[in-house]
Amino acid sequence: MRRVSILVVVSFAFVTSAPSQDKKPPEKRDLPKVLYAIPLIAKPGEKQKITLRGKHLAAVKEVKVTGSDAAKVKFLAAKAAAVPNNYPAERIGDSEVEIEFELPKDVKPGEVKLTAIGPAGESAAYTLLVRDELPVVAEKEPNDGFDQPQPITVPSAVEATIKGERDVDVYKIEGKEGDKLRIEVQAARYGSPVDAVITLYDSGRAVVDSADDTAGSSDPVLVVTLPKDGAYFLSVMDANDLGGANFGYRLVVRPAK
Ligand SMILES: [Ca+2]
Ligand SMILES: [Ca+2]
Structure with missing residues (x-):
């Protein structure tokens, strides 16, 4: 019920402010x-x-x-x-x-x-x-799960697309215990419709860490210290499960300073 009364107030405010908006030059x-x-x-x-x-x-x-x-x-x-x-x-x-x-x-x-x-x-x-000085990697589909990850090295910049609804892109990284990585998606800051979420898993598919939005942007940044030697899986997906040919993103993985 409370929600209904808030809605009424909001729509009333919109209606009363409409005439002043109409005065703006078209x-x-x-x-x-x-x-x-x-x-x-x-x-x-x-x-x-x-x-x-x-x-x-x-x-x-x-x-x-x-x-x-x-x-x-x-x-x-x-x-x-x-x-x-x-x-x-x-x-x-x-x-x-x-x-x-x-x-x-x-x-x-x-x-x-x-x-x-x-x-x-x-x-x-x-x-x-x-593009900057980082080695460029083109995304290779299918990379939709733990069974078919796309191997990438550190550092690299992957140019990729959330190609359709519920598309999940999985990358595989080899690391050593104590390696400190900075994993970042560049998308929303450049207007891309992707609201990226990244999750890092260890070789046993247990979550190491994840990130969604960072510092006023819906682009995630994850700084993580690897807990052991071995393979890691990194997934990138859209927070709203949307996707399409326009949903471009750049995944940057590099050693953290
Ligand atoms: Ca993709
Ligand atoms: Ca996000």
């Missing part, structure tokens, strides 16, 4: 918004096609890049895009822009930003996730 509400890039991770030194997914992007005619003077960007196309049933459009995006993009080899990760420009104005700058 173009403010239609500003393009870039949520994330597909693929999520940009590759320095390679010409690549990137799709920017977001809101109010179907009428975008230009994308500009900042943070790298030598970067080249070319607008290819923009269109509305379907949102799967029951998926939140605010997180998935309902429109997209395709660009051809080239970053110089010596680009500084973290500094490259893209801005979409449409009839109503410019989007906020979107910070691209760019």
Whole structure:
């Protein structure tokens, strides 16, 4: 019952505040918004096609890049895009822009930003996730369980996707007692719809440690000291069991400082 009365108050507050929202110029509400890039991770030194997914992007005619003077960007196309049933459009995006993009080899990760420009104005700058110096590993499906894990070495950066609902990605790491590892997923901070959860298991499949959200982000960071020599399994999944081709993430495993 208490919940019902709270709902009434909330909806009343929404109704009374609605007229002031209507006074905003319409173009403010239609500003393009870039949520994330597909693929999520940009590759320095390679010409690549990137799709920017977001809101109010179907009428975008230009994308500009900042943070790298030598970067080249070319607008290819923009269109509305379907949102799967029951998926939140605010997180998935309902429109997209395709660009051809080239970053110089010596680009500084973290500094490259893209801005979409449409009839109503410019989007906020979107910070691209760019490969750094870590060895790159492409995810290899199927890696869905303890019986078929994907072996990775430390350090590495795995470029992967939660490819569908209830997809679980399992990686296998060899370690020694006392090794201190920092295991991190980069996804939500770059707008990916993935809310990652990571769990580390020992060779007997007992949980060593796990992480979900860290420091104001739904990206997990796990710093762990391995309790013994041997194989470990690391699983990555979405906290809401959602997934799809847009659900990119980067898994970074490296020695902790
Ligand atoms: Ca996967
Ligand atoms: Ca999470």
